Amino acid sequence: MVDPVMLLAFVPAGLALNLTPGADMMFCLGQGLRSGPRASVAASGGIALGAFIHTALAGLGLGALIGTVPVAFEVIRWIxxxxxxxxxVQTVRHSGSAGDVPAKSPRRAFRAGLxxxxxxxxxxxxxxxxxxxxxxxEAGPVLGQFLIFGAVLSVGxxxxxxxxxxxxxxxxxxxAQGSRVLxxxxxxxxxxxxxxLAILERT
Known part of the structure; x- marks a missing residue:
């Protein structure tokens, strides 16, 4: 279904991209700081699922719509x-509350990451x-290849x-011992x- 040579080339390229600091990595860092290791891993799982969904949409051709219709791009971005x-705001509002606000549960962290x-x-x-x-x-269905490459990116x-x-x-x-600092x-x-996200451009 996937050209073996292309897959061998894709894996290191995908890992290099995964290692590049970006919004997903920073979000997991924030979850780890605030809610601990379980929440950060759950958030990473949500992000991985989101990346896989993006890849599936691209394979179906729906991604091209978002890439070419300015309104769709802007609506998603501002949401x-x-x-x-x-x-x-929620983090600051509850900062220093009596007894401290409980850390975000893994389920909530997963949803937030997604x-x-x-x-x-x-x-x-x-x-x-x-x-x-x-x-x-020529190697097989294009959607199937997108899904495999998406799985590689998501797992990495x-x-x-x-x-x-x-x-x-x-x-x-x-x-956490430093009051509101965290x-x-x-x-x-x-x-x-x-x-x-607010200042990013389409290209």
Whole structure:
């Protein structure tokens, strides 16, 4: 279904991209700081699923619609910006509350990671630009090849982003002794991601 040579070339290229710091990695870092290792791994799982969905949409041709219709791109982008700002505000609002607000559950972290990834239209534009370079129509169904390449990207991203979040959770436990500092750092991460998404361009 996939050209073996192309798959061998795709794996290291995909891992190199997974290792490049970006919005997904920063989001998992923020989850690790605020809610611990389980939440950061769950958030990484949500992000991985979102990336796979983006790849599937690109294989179905729906990604091209988002890439060419400005309104669709803008609507998705600003939903993502609003959600990240909401996360930042909620973190600060509950900062220093009596007894401390419980850390985000893995289920909620998973949903948040999935939503953050799906509302970043830049991801699907990246998939449309990157994955087709490795697709060989003669090797089998194009959608099947997109799904396999998407699985490679998702698994690599899940491992790397999850590891970053787990590492950050160690720092988070130490920072947790410093009152509101941890919450403000986490809120700053969410705000920075919102700003990054707000100012991104289509190309």
């Amino acid at each position: 993502g910006v609003a959600y990240l700002i909401w996360l930042a 939503f953050v990834n799906l509302t970043n239209p830049k991801v699907i534009l990246f998939v449309l630009a990157f994955v087709p370079q490795f697709v060989v129509p 991203g899940f491992i790397i982003n999850g590891a970053v979040g787990v590492f950050a959770s160690g720092a988070g436990r130490r920072l 919450d403000w750092i986490t809120a700053s991460v969410f705000t920075a991601l919102a700003i990054r």
